[in-house]
Amino acid sequence: xxxxxSLRLCGIGMLILLLSIxxxxxxxxxxxxxxxxxxxxxxxxxxxxxxxxxxxxxxxVLTWFLISLIGGIVVLIxxxxxxxxxxxxxxxxxxxxxxxxxxxxxxxxxxxxVKSVWWVIxxxxxxxxxxxxxxxxxxxxxxxxxxxxxxxxxxxxxxxxxxxxAIFSIVxxxxxxxxxxxxxxxxxxxxxxxx
Numbered sequence: 001x002x003x004x005x006s007l008r009l010c011g012i013g014m015l016i017l018l019l020s021i022x023x024x025x026x027x028x029x030x031x032x033x034x035x036x037x038x039x040x041x042x043x044x045x046x047x048x049x050x051x052x053x054x055x056x057x058x059x060x061v062l063t064w065f066l067i068s069l070i071g072g073i074v075v076l077i078x079x080x081x082x083x084x085x086x087x088x089x090x091x092x093x094x095x096x097x098x099x100x101x102x103x104x105x106x107x108x109x110x111x112x113x114v115k116s117v118w119w120v121i122x123x124x125x126x127x128x129x130x131x132x133x134x135x136x137x138x139x140x141x142x143x144x145x146x147x148x149x150x151x152x153x154x155x156x157x158x159x160x161x162x163x164x165x166a167i168f169s170i171v172x173x174x175x176x177x178x179x180x181x182x183x184x185x186x187x188x189x190x191x192x193x194x195x
């Protein structure tokens with residue numbers, strides 16, 4: 001069965017991505033490991049999709065990747081704008097204050113600016129969350145399809161845990177559930193076909 005080697009390739013990609021969580025502390029390797037893991041994972045999913053005759057698997061994986069990429073870029077741009085435009089305005093230059101301004105008015109203006117910056121931060125976090133939910137849904141669909149075609153429930157269960165982890169990622173328990181799902185998916189890639 002050719003798809004077994006493609007599944008192993010996906011497993012290697014997932015394993016590299018999981019290890020990159022720890023490898024982020026190592027210079028250069030921490031930067032390259034997630035990129036290499038993602039490329040290997042995408043190649044593996046493409047091969048699995050072709051070998052199983054299920055083009056929708058690759059379509060879902062590609063949609064997951066593109067939404068994640070676009071979401072990451074949008075959040076990075078908005079965060080950069082926030083840092084370079086919003087944060088410098090939080091500092092009050094004492095030399096520019098007029099003598100007639102009352103201290104309470106200065107603090108009132110400063111307080112309003114801080115509140116607006118927090119609104120923008122909240123908007124960026126909400127946007128990031130929405131992109132995570134959208135992209136992870138397509139990742140869930142791709143792995144669910146693999147599980148259904150191969151008759152392996154571990155793919156379905158692990159992808160469901162990853163999806164639930166994304167939903168509850170707003171709280172810490174969601175991140176842990178998603179990580180457990182990713183580990184289980186890696187195991188599914190390596191154990192399928194060994195029966």
